[in-house]
Amino acid sequence: VTKAIENGFSKLIFNCAGLNYVSSTGIGSFTAFLKAVKPRGGDLVLLEIQPKxxxxxxxxxxxxxxxxxxxxxxxxxxxxxxxxxxxxxxxxKIFTCPICSKRLRATRAGRFRCSECKTILAIDNSGQVFLG
Incomplete structure (x- = not known):
């Protein structure tokens, strides 16, 4: 995530559907990411948080x-x-991987893996690229 922020990503979305537990360290990490993107005009959104x-x-x-x-x-x-x-x-869509900066090409929306660093990327119908 830090590399993505360093590479200019300032709007972060975390899908937390698979997160069954969060410690104070986990919340601290989300806080650090938020503090890193706010000065760059960005923000952080958490999705699908389980009730617990x-x-x-x-x-x-x-x-x-x-x-x-x-x-x-x-x-x-x-x-x-x-x-x-x-x-x-x-x-x-031609884009660069937010982690390793490899140029990639996507023919449709969906989830993909970078051929260089193996990071999982998601591309929505509008062509926006997200981690995960």
Missing amino acids: VYEVFQLLGFSQFFTIKDNLNEAVEFFGSESVEKGSQVFP
Whole structure:
């Protein structure tokens, strides 16, 4: 994540659907990422937080500190992305991996793995690239 921020990514979305537990260290990491992107005009959104994990955020007072959304569409809307109609000329998309800077090409929206560093990347219908 730090490399992605260093490479200019300032709008971060974390899908927390698989997160069953979060410690104070985990919350500290999210806080550090948020503090790194805010001065660059960015923000951080947490998605699909499970009820027990959300309860920890509430108990520690961080539920007001972080932006929490139910799904990816809400997170993208939060960042003010305009929706792109299917069939528009977004693809093929040429982009660089946010981790290793390898030039990549995607022919459609979906999840992909960088051929160089093996990082999992997601590309939405509007052509935006996300980690994970």
